[in-house]
Amino acid sequence: MAIGILHFGKDAPIMASAMIAIGGTMNAVIQLLVGLTNRIGPAWGYRSTVIYLLLCFALLLVLNKKLRKPAQG
Numbered sequence: 001m002a003i004g005i006l007h008f009g010k011d012a013p014i015m016a017s018a019m020i021a022i023g024g025t026m027n028a029v030i031q032l033l034v035g036l037t038n039r040i041g042p043a044w045g046y047r048s049t050v051i052y053l054l055l056c057f058a059l060l061l062v063l064n065k066k067l068r069k070p071a072q073g
Contacts, residue, residue, distance in 0.1 A: 001016060003060070003063065003064050004016070004019055004067075005073055007067045027048055030052050031045055031073060033048065033052070034052070
């Protein structure tokens with residue numbers, strides 16, 4: 001959220017609304033995946049949480065890198 005607010009400036013409230021909606025949807029999907037993984041065994045449920053955390057962190061780094069590039073075109 002902080003990266004988006006810094007990047008979008010005056011349009012930040014619109015972006016924040018979209019980010020909250022997208023974040024809620026992603027949270028629901030990830031929780032479903034963790035729940036399904038937990039059926040294999042509780043240990044796998046915990047492990048999958050770490051995997052999804054690392055995936056989200058990697059995507060955040062990609063987003064940060066893309067927003068720092070100057071717009072082309």
